[in-house]
Amino acid sequence: MAEQAVDRQEQEYPESRPQQPAAQKEKKPKKKISGDQWVAVGFLAPSFILVLIFVYGFIGWTGWVSVSNWNTLVPDFSFAGLKNYIYLFNDYRFQADLRNTVFFTILFIGLVIVMGLGLSILIDQKLRGESLFRNIFLFPMALSFVVTGVVWQWLLNPSTGYNQFLALFGIQPKWYTDTNILAGFEWGSIEFGLPVAIIAVVIAAVWQMTGFSLAMYLAGLRGIPDELREAARMDGASEFQIYKKVILPMLMPITVSVIIIMAHISLKIFDLIYAMTGSGANFVTDVPGVYMFETTFRGNYYANGAAIAIIMLLLVAVFIVPYLLANRRSDG
Amino acid sequence: MATFNVWKTIKYLILIVMAVLFLTPVYVILVTSLKPLDEVSLANMWALPSAIDFSSYSHAFSELAPNFMNSVYLVIPATLLSALLGAMNGYVLSKWKFKGSELIFTVILFGMFIPYQSILIPLIQFLRNIELYNSIAGLVLTHVVYGLPITTLMFRNFYANIPDTMLEAAKIDGANFLGIFRHIIIPLSITGFVVVAIWQFTNIWNEFLFAVTITNSDSQPVMVALQNLSGSQIVQWNVQMAGALLAALPTLLVYILLGKYFVRGLLAGSVKG
Structure with missing residues (x-):
């Protein structure tokens, strides 16, 4: 009987009520642990155990490898203390990786937000062809970073691609082959500053991920009732003021979500750079993800690779853990 | 004006x-x-x-076809299994909450954000031990496990929209935990399954890190083969371009045909339901 009632439901709108809401007592029955509740726990248990082992257990295991001497093909779990971490922080390549990650992350997140917000506001103006525009900006989201990397390494190749148009203006950027560090100063064994080559990778990554922030902001804009804008207009606010004072503050939670999600993508990025440029000369486009892969699986420095992985995890956790905890609190 | x-x-x-x-x-x-x-x-x-x-395409196709099929054998079982498990978890975590279930949810969710580099070395050792290293089955297992957080999140948020009164009514009619799941939740989840399946399909098809570290030569998925094609000195870039399009075709088609659901998955993946 319940089944028939369900069949008549609109699947898209499960909130529409069944015809006979047989709920006689509105108060939920007090929680006593029923047989069904135990079945529910049993339903969840396999997944939870898998996650405990494969996520938390394996992270612990990686942590253990990172303080071991396993830097050859043969596993060696003897305790090495922080040797591998100290090695990394004195390592030219890893210092370059940290620098590149900082600039990649800032530029990538900044551009994804600006482009996504700007384009979503334009698309939300009730112009003709809005779904066409939306689809054009969103489709790269369906692609693999590998595909993006393969294509953009040709588009930003210094001897062809966009440079053929830029030649008309007399500029020929060297894109990802540029080894310059802008505004650099000595830091450890490297020059700290913006590696020009990273800009090329940022362009490809922004091309791929702008659709994400665009979709998020569009959903946010659609959720803002028209009455609010009307009210602001009545009060004499200009369109610009409405966006600045009313709309943008309301989109703030979305911006936070976009920053968090883009940050974790950016901090662990591997495939795009591996497919597009590799480490680059002087490691100008190298990132921890690429270093970890190469040193572990090409060089058999397992302990070093594990240490890089743990540092990456800590960097991501700085963003993610507060976010998850805040989400949990607001759920409760 | x-x-x-x-x-x-x-x-x-x-x-x-x-x-x-x-x-x-x-x-x-x-x-x-x-x-x-x-x-x-x-x-x-x-x-x-x-x-x-079309000679670029025939060349690229002959290079990529076996790996393309590997991806197909990988993505179908991995998508179905991770969606099913996600539905089960989402059902419990939204409709059968118990003391500590929110904490369990957060603990599971964290797995969505970790850099997979941080579990890769143990994972490979483990897969070697159970003799699933360098196999499609090993990759399926990997994608099912690490897909659990996102599919659980999506289904949990999806089921949160199903009114509790419907479940109460069914309970009064004598339906138990499994009965409600089968007769009420599953039939109402078709959209949810489509959204989650599209999301998982796209992610697993496009994934590279697991693919390149867990498999070599014969069992490699298409993205690894594409990367090899592009890294090769002897393959011309017209073939690389054709290969890129062939490798991207399945997810592009899904996007073109079912874009609405793809976007819903994208939004559902951003934690807030």
Whole structure:
């Protein structure tokens, strides 16, 4: 009987009520642990155990490898203390990786937000062809970073691609082959500053991920009732003021979500750079993800690779853990 | 009114310029991959082909076809299994909450954000031990496990929209935990399954790190083969472009045909339900 009632439901709108809401007592029955509740726990248990082992257990295991001497093909779990971490922080390549990650992350997140917000506001103006525009900006989201990397390494190749148009203006950027560090100063064994080559990778990554922030902001804009804008207009606010004072503050939670999600993508990025440029000369486009892969699986420095992985995890956790905890609190 | 139109024109202009820029990679892929071999040169990257020639595609296809099939054998079971487990978890975590279930949810969710580098070394050791290293089955297992957080999140948020009163009614009619799942939740989840399946399909198809570390040669998925193709010195870039399009085709088709659900998955993946 319940089944028939369900069949008549609109699947898209499960909130529409069944015809006979047989709920006689509105108060939920007090929680006593029923047989069904135990079945529910049993339903969840396999997944939870898998996650405990494969996520938390394996992270612990990686942590253990990172303080071991396993830097050859043969596993060696003897305790090495922080040797591998100290090695990394004195390592030219890893210092370059940290620098590149900082600039990649800032530029990538900044551009994804600006482009996504700007384009979503334009698309939300009730112009003709809005779904066409939306689809054009969103489709790269369906692609693999590998595909993006393969294509953009040709588009930003210094001897062809966009440079053929830029030649008309007399500029020929060297894109990802540029080894310059802008505004650099000595830091450890490297020059700290913006590696020009990273800009090329940022362009490809922004091309791929702008659709994400665009979709998020569009959903946010659609959720803002028209009455609010009307009210602001009545009060004499200009369109610009409405966006600045009313709309943008309301989109703030979305911006936070976009920053968090883009940050974790950016901090662990591997495939795009591996497919597009590799480490680059002087490691100008190298990132921890690429270093970890190469040193572990090409060089058999397992302990070093594990240490890089743990540092990456800590960097991501700085963003993610507060976010998850805040989400949990607001759920409760 | 005149100023209004100027603004409108400017808005269109910006959108059109951006759209054209966004489409240039597609243009280059299509133009390059359809050129006859003697017209393929870096200097003529932007030129239209004088005649349509599919030899780049046949070359790329012969290189990628076995790996393409590996991806198919990987993505179908991995998508179905992770969606099913996600539905089960989402059902419990939204409709059968118990003391500590929110904490369990957060603990599971964290797995979505970890850099997979941080579990990769133990994972490979483990897969070697159970003799699933370098196999599609090993990759399926990997993607099912690490897909659990996102599929659980999506189904939990999806089921949160199903009113509790419906479950209460069914309980009064004598339906138990499994009965409600089968007769009420599953039939109401078709949209949820479509959204989650599309999301998982796209992610697993496009994934590279697990693919390149867990498999070699014979069992490699298509993205690894594409990367090898592009890293190879002897393969020309018109073949790389054709290969990129072939490898991207399944997810692109899903996006074109079912884009609405793809976007819903994208939004559902951003934690807040």
